[in-house]
Every structure is written in C-alpha cells, then in structure tokens.
Amino acid sequence: MVNFGKKLMADQVDEWKGYYINYKLMKKMLKQYVQQTQHDEKDREQVLKDFSRFLDDQIERIVLFLLQQQGHLASRIEKLAEKRTALLEEYDISQVYQLHDAYREVGLDLIKLLRFVDVNATGIRKILKKFDKRFGYKFTDYYVTTRANHPYSQLQQVFKQVGIVAVVGALSRNLEYLQHHEGSFVSIYDRPAVTLKDPIIDQVNHAVQKLTHATNFMQFLGQHALIVQEDAESESEDLVGDQSYHFMSLVLNLVNTFLYMVNTYIIVPTADDYAVSLGAAATVCGIIIGSMAVAQVFSSVYFSAWSNKSYFKPLVFSSIMLFLGNLLYALAYDLNSLIVLLTGRLLCGLGSARAVNRRYISDCVPLKMRLQASAGFVSASALGMACGPALAGFLQIKFKIYSLSFNQSTLPGWVMCISWLIYLLWLWLTFKEPEHFTKTLVNEQPSESGRQGNSNLEAGLAEPLLQGIERRQDENSEVNDDTEVESESSHEPATSIASAYRLLTPSVKAQLLIYFMLKYAMEILLSESSVVTTYYFSWSTSAVAIFLAILGLTVLPVNAIVGSYVTNLFEDRQILLASEVMVLIGIIMSFCFTPHYSIPQYVLSAFITFVFAEVLEGVNLSLLSRVMSSRLSRGTYNGGLLSTEAGTLARVVADATITAAGYLGTDLLLNVTLLPSLVICIVSIAAALYTYNNLY
Template structure:
C-alpha cells in the first residue's frame, strides 16, 4: 500500500521536484505542532500563524517557478512566431511540418506545466485537510477566506492557472493554422467550427478543464452518478487496463437502470385509483409508492456487497425478483388485496440493482470511457423517470382474459413483468462477467480525480478540542501514519469502510451537510411527484392522462436543464455558489406551492412545481460533485462507498416523503398539500443554514 505522500512524489516530474510543495515536510510539521501543543510549548494562535506563513512560502515557490516557465514558453512561442510569419511569404511544406512539430513540443511542455500545477493543487488541498483533521479546527476555512479572494492572491495562481491561458491560446491558434491545410493559414477565430485535429491540444484542453473545474454537459451530467475518478492526474501515455470492459454488458447495466426507473414511476399516476379500488384511501398511494423505496434501503446494501464477487448473478436475481414483484402488483386487483399490492411493490424494491449498475461503471469501465458511461447512467435514469408516467398515460384500456383484469391500474404491472422477462433473457445470453478480484475489499481504494477529492477537512470550529483522538492520531484518512516518519501507509488505513459505522466515522461536517442537501432535494421531489395525482384530482379534477402528461413533462426537463447548467452556468460560477443559489430557488418553489387563502390555480401549481423540480435537478448535480470532493477517499470503493451512502440518503428521503403523504391523508385531502410541504420547507431552510456554515470548506 502506498501513502498519498509517496504517491504524490511518484507523480512529480523529476527535474522539477524541488519546486513542488514539500508535502512530507509539512506533514511532519503538523506532527510537531501536535507534540508541542500537548506539552504546552505552543498555543493555537501561534500554530495558525506559523503554518500559514509556511504555506504561503510553499505557494510562492510554486508560483514563481510557474511564472518562470510561462516566460520560457512565451519566449519559445515568440521565436516560432517569427518563423511562422516568414513562411506566410514563402511557404515550404517541409518547414511547415517542422514548425508544426516545434509548436507541438511547446504544447507538450505546456502539458507538463499544467500537470505540475495540478499535482501541487492536490497537495495543497491535502495538507489543508490534514491540518484540519489533526487539530480539529477550521484552518481551511480561515486560509481560503483570507487568501482566495485577496487582490494579490497567489493561491489563485495555483487553482485558477492565471496567465497560462494566454500560452494555451497561442499554441492552439498556431497549431490550428498549421494543421493539415499547409499554406492555407485559416484562423481559429474566423473558422471556429473547424475541428483542431491535434492530440496535444486535446490533452491540454482536458488538463485545463480539470484544473479550473470548468465542465461541459457530459461532465456535469456524469457528476450525478457520484462515480469516483482518479485522484492524481494520469501521466500522458499511461496504459489503461481494458480487460474488464465489455460494451454490451455496459448497455445491459444501463438498460437495467432505465427499466428500474420506469418501474418506479409508471404507477404514480394510477396509484391512488388502485388504492381506492381495493377499499383504501387515495392517500394510501404514498405507502404503495414508498414501499418500493423501503425495500431499496436494504437491497442497496446486499447488492453492493454482492457486487464484490459478481455482477451477473445479482442482475439475474434482480430481474427475477422484479418479474415476481410486478406480477403480484398486477394480480392484487383480481385478488382484491391491498397486502398483495404492497408485497409486490416490496419485491420490486428488493430487486433494485442500482448499486450494481453504479459499481460496474466504477470498476469495469476504463477511465477514458467512464465519464460517458456515468452520463449514460444518469440519462437512463432521467429517461426512465419521464417514460414511466408517459407509459402509464398510454395504458388506458379495460379488458379481461379468463379471470385476469387488464386495465389502467393493473397494466403497469403486467407491462413491467413482461419487460423484465425479456431483459432477463437478453441478460442471460449477452452479459459477460468481468474478471473479478476476490480480495477487492482489501485493496487500496481508488482515489477520485483532481476535481473530486481532497477537501474533507473537519470543520469543527476554533473552540473544539485541539487534538483528535489517539486512534485518529495514529492514522488519518489518507492512510499516512502520523506516528511514523515513513510514507508507507498501514494496510488497515487504506481499506474501504467495512460497515455502516466505520463509514459514518469517516463523514466530516461538510460531507454530512452535502448528504442533508441530497436528502432534502429528494424529499421535495418525491413529495411533488407522489402526491401529484391526489392533489391535481382534488383541486383541478385532472384525469390519469393529464397527470401522466404533467409528470412526463417534468421528467423531460432533466436533460435540457443539465445542458444549460453543464455548458454555461457551471463555467461562470463556482459549484458552491450554484449550490447555495439552487437551494434558495428550491425554497422559493416550496413557498409558492402553498395554498393560502386565494383559490389554488393550475398556473400556481405547475409553475411552482417546475421551479422546485428544476432547481432540485440543478442542485443534485453540484451537490454530488461537491460531495465527491469533500468525501474521504476510503469511501470511493468497497461495499459501503459514497455511492451507496448517497443512494441510502435519497432512498430514506423517498420513504419519509411517501410516509408523510399517507399520514397527512388522515387529516383530509384539503390539508394534504400544505402539511406535506411544511417538512420540505423546514429541511430546506436547515440545509441553507448548514451550507452557509460550511461554505468556505467547499473550495
């Protein structure tokens, strides 16, 4: 097992090693501070000041070297520019080829410089986190607040690569002019639609995007999956093991995701009618819808554990259980039993293999395809969410075959039972079980990438105890032994969490706040969707078809919203700014949904519902992005991983929301809307306050 400090050193460019952040020295310094405080030789104020000065010196060393290298690159580009200008008057194919290769050499050196900056940015975040974890007070909060927005901030030079953009632009423009149209000298500004066919520029663009946290639609969409990437940047040309990758198996995983989401939401428009046909109240639809989520709380854990040994077997089991569950759901009408109906939905929840779907992408899809696969996972979920109610709206018929009834309330069950049977056959024929490491649980966890890692310092306030417990003194989340001078990590400290309790101990205040936000947004969305049929029937007299159209339209907003946010908004504002703004918009949507005095209108309901849902969808992307960034790297793999924790938080939110709908129904349908919105409002306001408290730790 390799500790982070040693891993960081291995990724350094050898000839530049003395210009990198001295992570090992600073880690030792943190240990010395702890010893000095224990014996009363130092106070916290002096430690804070001394460590800040040391960190400032380290950053200045990095920045000055960065500026020096930028100057050297600029000088080389200037000299090449003179040759470039000369060729415009006397074009020569061989000289153009030489010049293009010279620009590529500059591009490769620029890529090395970007790699240098990225590794240092990760090291800085790690040492800030280590300081916070060791002493238990908010040094990161203080340091970021005082340095990040200062007009002379050198911290911005590292994290925002100030000045490198001009070098990137110069190399890109000249290589664009010299690409395979020798002598044409087309400008990148005049022909923006023409692709730049050069792998060096593609690599530079990817490195700049990682460093600046800039993103695109695919990136932003992929963040919703909370599938961890590499922590440290991968050197150019490093081999990626593709032996586990099988395209059809990936498609089958995505198909499972799609069908499960269709299965979840296909009953929403008719659940209240089904409940009443079996002699129950319309608001029992909350229990009917939520029973699937109740079972999913447990199924997520055993499926996640099962995926340590196999992917094929849990997917087969999932398909069989879902086939049985949907058959029972459909038969409940003729058996006239609400209990059969609920058991059927519980079976459907027990067949939830989303943990397997997510784990397959994380473990078996090569890094170069993982972002697209993660985006596919989210897209399949969103499409299934929209298609479920839409299919329900189309199933408006009523007939019998022998003693079996096929109508709008039973057809969702029959249709999904057939769909899972067909999927099971396809799965059995086409799925390829990847090579599986039996000891995967004991391996070093895969770290997340530069955008998704390091900031999980403990923000416990200056009044908290100075030192953490003796157990935590011996080892930290990175796997570095604080009581040992070596950079080797203990095997135990590198292992993934082995239980819910050990996973919970790794949750810092920042992580807990992000999980609270995820709980809040899933709760608000579930309240909106699950009670829509009852509320719209009571206030507006909507038919099943109208409810289905409304829910389908809401579901279809997911991808367009992510396109706008991923392509534009996320590149204009920081994630934490979008997070706070989205929470406020969700709160506004909730407030506008209340029925107070004036007659309740379709415009008010649909408008407030769209504001709430769209804001929650934006919030989900940035929330999971920040969650992966502040979460311990030990939660990136294993059974009790970050994906499982977020799934459990979201599933519990759905369970509580659906239970709230059923309980509120006892007070009458006239009070249902306001009573169910009150908890949403309280949780939303709490999450906003909690976000403000941890805001500076989300840098």
C-alpha cells in the first residue's frame, strides 16, 4: 500500500508543486516540537501558536493560488461563451464541435484543480489529527473554532468551495447548451442533473461530491451499511472484475439480510402474548426479543473472522442455525417451555450473518456496482424491518395439525423456519464462492512463522468495511523519511477487540456512543410497543403490527429526502446535532405525564423518535468513517464490527431494561424505560458538542 506522504507526492501536478501543503516539513516540525517540549525548551501554548501561524501560511498560499486558478478558468469559460454565441448565430457546425472540445479541455483542467484542493484538504485534516495525537486532542478543536468560524476564514475556502462550484456550474451549462444546439436550447436548470451525458461533466461532478461530501439518495443510503465507496479513478485498480462477479451470489446475500430482519421483528407484536401463554409476565417479551441480540454480540465476531476465508460456509451455517432456532421457537408453545423458546431465539442470534453480508459487498462486488449493492443492503434491512411486523399481522389464525399448534404466537416461527429451509436449498444450489479465495489460498506460502501469510489474509482477502474515505485519506501510515521511522506494527489491523478499543479517539468514541443511543431508543420504542399500546389503548395484535410496519416503511422515504436535499444544504455535524435534539424531544414527548395517555401523543412521539433516529444513523456512520483510524478499516476487528457491536449491545441493554422494569408494574413500564433513553441521549448530545469541531 502507498502511504499518504508518497501518495501526496505522486498526485502533485509538476507545475503546481510549490503550492501544495508541505506535509513532510510539518511532520518534521512536530517531531522537533515533541523534543523541545520534553526538554522544556518550549511550552505547549507556544507550540500551539507557532504551529498555527505556520499552518495559516500554508493554507493562505493554497487559497491564493486556488483563487488565481479559478480566475483563469472563469476567464477561459467567458471567452469561450462569447465565441459560442457568435458561432451558433452563424450555425457553423464544425467550429461548434471544436468549441465543444475546448470546453472539455477546461473541464479537464477543472478536475485537476479540484484534485489539488482535495489533496490539500486531506493533508490539512491529517496534520491536524497527527498534532492531536502527539500533543493532545484539543488542537484541532482550537484551530477549527478560531479559523473556520471567522468571517475571513481561509480554511473554509479549502473545505467549502463555493467559487469552484460556480465554475463547475458555468462549464456544465455551456457544455449542455452545445450538446443540444441542433434544436430546442433547453437550460440545465429546466432538466434534472442526471440528464447530463458528457463524461467530463460526470468526472467533474464526482470530484465535487468527493470534495464537498455532497450526496444523493443512493450514496446516503449506502452510508448506513458503513461500506463507503472508492473514487472513480480507483476503478482501474479494483480487484473484482466483471467476470469474477456473480450476481446471484449478491442476491443471496441481500435475501439473507432481508430474511434476518424479518426474523428479528416478526415476533415483536406477539412476543408478550407468547410469554403470557407460557406462564410468564408480558414484559418478559424484552428478554424474548433481546436474546437474539445477545447471541449476535458473539456471532458478529466469529462471522467477521470466518468471512476472511469463505462466504458460502458461514451463510450455510447461518441458515441452519436460523432454521433450528425458528423450529424451537415454534415448538416451545406445545412443549410449554420458556427455556425452549429462549434457546430458539439464541440460535437465531448465533445465525446472524450481517458481517458476512457487508464484507461480501466490500470484497466481491465490482467498484462500479458497489454503491448500488450497499444501498440494496440497507434497503433489504429496512424492508425486512417493515415486513416482519406486517407479516405478523396477517398470521392471526388458529388451527392444529396432530399435536402441533398453529396460532399467532407459533406461526412466525413456522413461517421463518420454512423460509430459511427454502433459502438454504437455494443457497446450496446457486451460490458461487469468490475466485480470489481459492487463488490466494493456493498461491500463498507461509513465511516467517506465517506472519506474512496472516497479514495478507487480513489485509488482502478481507477488504475493509470502511472502504473509501479513510483508505483514501489515511492510507496505512505516514511518510517514512530519514528523521522518522515508524514500526510496521503501528500500521497493522487491530488483532482483538481490546486493541481496537485502544485505537479509538474521543471523536470515534462519541460517534459510537451516539450510535448506541439511537439503537437503544429505537429498541425501547419497538420492543415495548405491544405491551404499552395494549395497556394504555387496548390495541389488538393487528393494530400493533400495522403501526410497526408503518414506522418501518418511513425508512426509505426519509433517507431519500435527507440524502438528496438535507445533506447538501447542511454539514453532517450540524444534521447530527439537530437530529439528536429531535430524538431527545421525541423521548420527552413519549413520557406519560397525566393519567390519560393519548394515542396522538404516543404516535407522534414515536414517529419523531424513530424518524430522526434513522436520520441520525446515516450521518453518524458517515462521520464515523471519516474520523476512524485506518487501522480500523481492515481486518476482523474493524470499524464496521465495532459499530455493529455497539448497536447490538444497545439492543441487549434495552430489552433487558424492559423486562427488569416489568417487575415494577406495567403502569410504570413506559416512564421507567424511557428514563435511561433520556439520560443517554443527553450524554450523547454533550459528547457531540465536546467533539463538534473535530468532526470538521
């Protein structure tokens, strides 16, 4: 892998070399500052001011050059526009085509300038992170607070490129105008942007999106999967070719994702009734629902490790465990055994192959299709979440075959049992193991006690869940020059949960806490919905199922609005903080303050909590991928696993809280379970504010 220092040198335009950030020099300065502070030659306050002034000078040189180049491009476009007007009046087709080529040359220069800005923005982010690592976490907070929010901010010129975007707009409009010179001259402002066909415009738009983090619905949806996309220019380096890609195997992975989410939520409307039928309290539904998450805490780890060597075998194992788990869940009614029921749910949790589903997309889907596959993963999860309760609402029938009972409590188990059996047969007949497993395992020879082989297996076969932003910006380490040689071990993937935890910065910890909070709040809302609505409103199982299904169906429309519009108007950190506040408002509104708890209050508060938790999840994972160490973007113990574990642990704690609160009485259940949500939400808001300027 190429480290950032070498990549910075390789990406530089020769005639612009004097205008790039001097990353190597600043690294040397940091080393000198460390030595000086250790020998009391300088105090930290003096170091902070000296380095701030030097970084100001670096940024000013970049910005002034950037403005100069923008002026050159704007002047060229203006001259071409004058020429275009004259040529179109004369209707000289040959000259119009030459003019089109001239515009495309401007487009290529614009792409070069956009990459210049991106390289420098990456260098600034990295040197800020490196300073924090060496001298303490507060430098980035200080620098961003004092520079980014100042009315004369030059830092904003690098990260928020209004001037360049204006040039992009002028170029795109003129190219579009030339493309349709034959007849009706329709403006780009009257047509959707997707109708622009020129490849230069596509490349320019991609560069702008990368620089400004602009998103569309597909990209925002894909962020929920924590599988961030690579650059378009990286496509030639993609190891997954079209010939080795197997579409049906991808479909099977997505179907596994869908069925697992259906399996998770199909029992929610009836779990309380099932518990009562077995002689337990209705609030034991929390343990019934949560036991699946308990097992998933462990299954996520071994499935993540297993997917280093195979995808087919873990998917087969997953299907068998889920088949057996649902069979036990269905039989528990006639066996009159809560233990059998809980054992069945635990087996279902042990069959959670979501880590495999994610990593299949990362490893085995070509780069040009990875965005759609990531969005498909999230869509399958969302549809499964909606279909689970909806399906439970249709299973309101009761009959017996021999000694087996089929009713609203057992039918979810029987339906999922049959579904997983069919899926297992489909998987066995049509799944194709990726070719790179076989090729690599055959060619890989052990050396030096197998250390190199293991490194290849981790770093080569199991490409990260966090592909893209961190791989581009934080590639495997810093420059190794004569003044500083870093050990190889400092760049290797984490080898355990403990070592992964030690790599977490305050910003990453804050994002994981926020993820824990939103999953906790959503699980409390969903898992106790049946008990709460039955107690306060006497809702039937079908009514609860419809309510939960409608909640689940809001996921895709909400993400469409946020991904296509909101994220392009506001920074992710602004959306993050606003969403947290709205979740807090939803939680406060959910409390029962009077003896007469109304349906409108419950439904409105539930929708606010659920919808803004969904919005929060997308921006949270987007920010998490940016602030997380590159060492957590590879191997078994990666950032995707950590976020999955945080979310799963939140569900476990939430479901346990429901069952524990049940001992205080159903009348207190709602307020008692909402109180931890309120506290965790307030703490997460404080954490977001504390790390706000480090999310820049």
